[in-house]
Amino acid sequence: xxxxSSSGLTFKLHPLVIVNISxxxxxxxxxxxPPPPTSATSNSNNSNGGENNxxxxxxxxxxxxxxxxxxxxxxxxxxxxxxxxxxxxxxSFLEKKQELYKKVFPNFYVLGWYSTGNDAEESxxxxxxxxxxxxxxxxxxxxxxxxxxxxxxxxxxxYESELHVIDGIPQLIFVRSSYTIETVEAERISxxxxxxxxxxxxxxxxxxxxxxxxxxxxxxxxxxxxxxLHQYLVGMQKGDLPCENALLRxxxxxxxxxxxxxxxxxxxxxLTEYNDTLLVxxxxxxxxxxxxxNDLVDKFNTAYDRHSRRGGRTAFI
Amino acid sequence: xxxxxxQKTWELENNILTVETPDPSSDSIFYYDxxxxxxxxQEKPWANDPHYFKRVKISALALLKMVVHAxxxxxxxxxxxxxxxxxxxxxxxxxxxxxxxxxxxxxxxAQADAYEYMVDYSQTNKQAGRLENVVGWYHSHPxxxxxxxxxxxxxxxxxxxxxxxxxxxxxxxxxxxxxxxVEIGAFRTYPEGHKPVDDxxxxxQTIPLNKIEDFGVHCKQYYALDITYFxxxxxxxxxxxxxxxxxxxxxxxSPLLGNGDYVAGQISDLAEKLEQAENQLAHSRISPLGxxxxxxxxxxAKITRDSAKITVEQVHGLMSQVIKDILFNSVRxxxxxxxxQSGPEPMVEA
Numbered sequence: 001x002x003x004x005s006s007s008g009l010t011f012k013l014h015p016l017v018i019v020n021i022s023x024x025x026x027x028x029x030x031x032x033x034p035p036p037p038t039s040a041t042s043n044s045n046n047s048n049g050g051e052n053n054x055x056x057x058x059x060x061x062x063x064x065x066x067x068x069x070x071x072x073x074x075x076x077x078x079x080x081x082x083x084x085x086x087x088x089x090x091x092s093f094l095e096k097k098q099e100l101y102k103k104v105f106p107n108f109y110v111l112g113w114y115s116t117g118n119d120a121e122e123s124x125x126x127x128x129x130x131x132x133x134x135x136x137x138x139x140x141x142x143x144x145x146x147x148x149x150x151x152x153x154x155x156x157x158x159y160e161s162e163l164h165v166i167d168g169i170p171q172l173i174f175v176r177s178s179y180t181i182e183t184v185e186a187e188r189i190s191x192x193x194x195x196x197x198x199x200x201x202x203x204x205x206x207x208x209x210x211x212x213x214x215x216x217x218x219x220x221x222x223x224x225x226x227x228x229l230h231q232y233l234v235g236m237q238k239g240d241l242p243c244e245n246a247l248l249r250x251x252x253x254x255x256x257x258x259x260x261x262x263x264x265x266x267x268x269x270x271l272t273e274y275n276d277t278l279l280v281x282x283x284x285x286x287x288x289x290x291x292x293x294n295d296l297v298d299k300f301n302t303a304y305d306r307h308s309r310r311g312g313r314t315a316f317i
Numbered sequence: 318x319x320x321x322x323x324q325k326t327w328e329l330e331n332n333i334l335t336v337e338t339p340d341p342s343s344d345s346i347f348y349y350d351x352x353x354x355x356x357x358x359q360e361k362p363w364a365n366d367p368h369y370f371k372r373v374k375i376s377a378l379a380l381l382k383m384v385v386h387a388x389x390x391x392x393x394x395x396x397x398x399x400x401x402x403x404x405x406x407x408x409x410x411x412x413x414x415x416x417x418x419x420x421x422x423x424x425x426x427a428q429a430d431a432y433e434y435m436v437d438y439s440q441t442n443k444q445a446g447r448l449e450n451v452v453g454w455y456h457s458h459p460x461x462x463x464x465x466x467x468x469x470x471x472x473x474x475x476x477x478x479x480x481x482x483x484x485x486x487x488x489x490x491x492x493x494x495x496x497x498x499v500e501i502g503a504f505r506t507y508p509e510g511h512k513p514v515d516d517x518x519x520x521x522q523t524i525p526l527n528k529i530e531d532f533g534v535h536c537k538q539y540y541a542l543d544i545t546y547f548x549x550x551x552x553x554x555x556x557x558x559x560x561x562x563x564x565x566x567x568x569x570x571s572p573l574l575g576n577g578d579y580v581a582g583q584i585s586d587l588a589e590k591l592e593q594a595e596n597q598l599a600h601s602r603i604s605p606l607g608x609x610x611x612x613x614x615x616x617x618a619k620i621t622r623d624s625a626k627i628t629v630e631q632v633h634g635l636m637s638q639v640i641k642d643i644l645f646n647s648v649r650x651x652x653x654x655x656x657x658q659s660g661p662e663p664m665v666e667a
Contacts, residue, residue: 186388
């Protein structure tokens with residue numbers, strides 16, 4: 001059912017949406033399977049059995065964001081009520097929630113809906129169609145909540161609906177779209193903070209260590225990705241792998257982009273920035289020095305105090 | 318194994334509480350126990366001890382939402398409410414939502430404007446399966462630190478009289494972006510006339526001159542709570558995977574460019590403080606009393622600390638710029654000797 005999309009829309013997903021969906025799912029799941037009371041000691045087997053009784057629930061919600069031209073940026077999401085009898089989402093609830101969110105985020109429109117599960121199902125198309133009168137081409141974000149440690153990719157897929165002719169009947173089917181993760185600086189820092197539970201505060205040394213560790217891991221990633229490309233190219237050169245011209249073109253254009261900037265102006269600006277930072281360091285050291293000098297002078301004055309003679313106190317030597 | 322030892326030493330020095338990777342059975346924190354919460358509400362153990370709540374646990378989702386909302390306000394203060402529950406002497410914040418209120422530093426109880434919104438939102442949330450109650454409020458102090466202003470203290474005292482248990486959280490999105498770490502503080506006020514028994518030393522932060530009076534007058538009327546964060550097992554897994562896409566952003570972020578204005582503001586603020594300190598020092602030379610001299614000295618020491626902090630942040634930003642430059646700009650042909658491959662030298666002339 002899912003082939004790749006041809007609509008040409010680019011999707012950008014914010015991490016807040018992913019954490020939102022995950023939280024919604026965890027909440028519903030834990031409310032359905034209450035944890036065993038702390039007094040129970042030998043019931044661990046029972047509780048494990050109890051958790052397996054109910055299959056993981058499907059949660060539903062709405063995603064909101066901005067659509068500018070061909071770019072769809074999904075910023076936020078909220079939960080919706082699902083009516084299992086009619087297989088549809090509660091419409092009045094959606095509208096009420098939408099109003100509330102409009103007050104705080106006036107720029108965001110309803111872009112689509114989300115759900116959890118393994119793969120898009122037939123019943124999802126029903127919900128999708130119902131949402132089409134709010135937004136003519138809604139997106140469907142699917143999160144797979146199964147924790148699979150072997151999986152290296154984010155278990156989030158974005159589907160669009162397209163009209164395809166199957167067996168002579170035009171039908172709406174889901175097609176997969178690619179997306180990128182978009183973030184604002186503040187979002188990145190808080191995600192980083194929670195993901196790695198970095199210490200907040202601490203001496204300058206730990207801050208330096210944290211900063212450098214972050215950059216180091218990013219560079220390591222870059223390095224590993226480049227290695228993969230390198231191995232692939234070596235394989236192609238040896239003849240083990242079929243020559244793929246499109247890929248070669250992309251790699252060549254990537255390499256030709258280095259050096260990234262090499263103009264006079266860039267060097268000037270870069271060195272100005274460098275000098276500015278050095279200047280700030282210089283000033284700070286100056287301030288530090290004068291503060292220490294001030295302390296020294298005061299201590300000197302206290303020690304060699306000539307103005308008050310209390311009980312013949314003279315200089316310490 | 319050296320790196321493992323180094324990591325353990327580092328963690329020990331910084332009192333890092335390693336939260337064990339949550340497994341699905343320990344997601345129990347997400348479970349809302351209605352009866353236990355109701356019982357706690359009735360017992361009111363906080364009524365006797367103004368210092369009862371000591372810790373705050375914030376969920377990953379709440380933190381993300383609050384920081385994004387605070388940042389989206391730019392230089393305008395924004396506010397919102399937090400939902401959660403209590404657990405002994407800890408307040409747990411599960412979720413947060415924004416309120417359509419602006420200019421929260423101009424009047425007490427700006428929340429009154431948004432009561433209708435609050436009620437609607439809480440109702441719809443309960444229907445959608447979020448059962449927790451409102452347990453606090455948060456607002457932002459863009460660029461001037463995490464503390465409670467006079468208005469905030471009055472608001473929070475009012476809240477603590479009528480809506481207990483209630484928590485106040487302050488976020489500074491500008492400093493978060495500049496420093497590269499989340500600037501957040503959680504506070505509770507003491508009731509009127511209560512003198513704190515011991516004075517815990519809070520982490521020092523620099524306050525701009527135009528706000529420092531407001532800070533000083535009220536800083537004894539509230540205390541800060543320890544903040545820890547938690548996330549579910551699914552969150553953990555997703556965040557790990559997210560890093561696979563994120564490393565590009567880490568490498569490409571350039572804090573120097575983004576925070577030029579803020580840093581310039583900080584430096585000019587420091588300059589003013591220096592002038593003040595200088596005037597005070599000049600006056601004190603006439604009457605060399607021991608204790609008064611100590612006060613000016615500590616002001617100079619504070620300025621030194623502030624300048625060191627700004628410098629450290631600048632140097633961090635510069636480091637990432639230099640690294641990026643070396644990585645992407647200093648490409649040489651393969652037939653040249655590798656000795657010539659060095660980044661731009663720190664020349665002083667342009």
